[in-house]
Amino acid sequence: MSFINNKKPKFFSAKKLQPISGSRKYKISLMSKNLKNFLHDKKQFLRKPDKSMAGGIDKAILSLVKKINSSKDYFTTSSCAGRIVLMPETGKKQEKVFLFVSHNPISAEKVLSSLKPVKNIVYLKHEPCIMHVACKSIDKALQLVSQARNAGWKKSGIISIKPGKVMCELVSTEILAAPIADKGNIIIDNNYLKILLKECNNKLALTRQKIKQLNNEFRKQS
Secondary structure, X not given: XXXXXXXXOOOOOHHHHOOOOHHHHHHHHHHHHHHHHHHHHHHHHHHOOOOOOOXXXXXXXXXXXXXXXXXXXXXXXEEEOOEEEEEEOOOOHHHOOOOEEEOOOOOHHHHHHHOOOOOOEEEXXXXXXXXXXXXXXXXXXXXXXXXXHHOOOOOOEEEEEEOOEEEEEEEOOOOEEEEEEXXXXXXXXXXXXXXXXXXXXXXXXXXXXXXXXXXHHHHHHO
């Protein structure tokens, strides 16, 4: 073959002319199927009645839950805005029996009036805000975990990965647990009880701040 003026002709890359390969078609089809399944699961789950002990979404976290559920990339499966509880320690999670639950600040009088003669030691606890969120992809899950950690939900991470759905657990850090009664009898003095309650109420207020911070972080992406 000869070339005029010793210049070789330009050849177009065969890559540009190749049709989509079978494996690429399969990947596109699988992604489309996974997205369809995710949206179906979301629609079905959000239709279900709330079977939680509270019977509904906590008011303090409702705005954040609505914000997440309005995104095509996520939906929440459970949530708690943080709470103060009085409960006997049974050693078995499924046997939890709460003597008292509050999502608002509480007083010593309320705690004392809620004590009952139970055989186990009774604990006063503050449990932090927590959410479980289904995400449509690992990328979206990592993005959400990053936002949660930036907002102070430091114990957040991915807990399961399945085709078309990645589950995240978002958890804050305001934990407190102290034994205060045994067989219905108070085992601490009033001053210490007031200190514990002050800590619980302060931690509850901090969870509210972190819920607002995550709401703001999530708003940035929308």
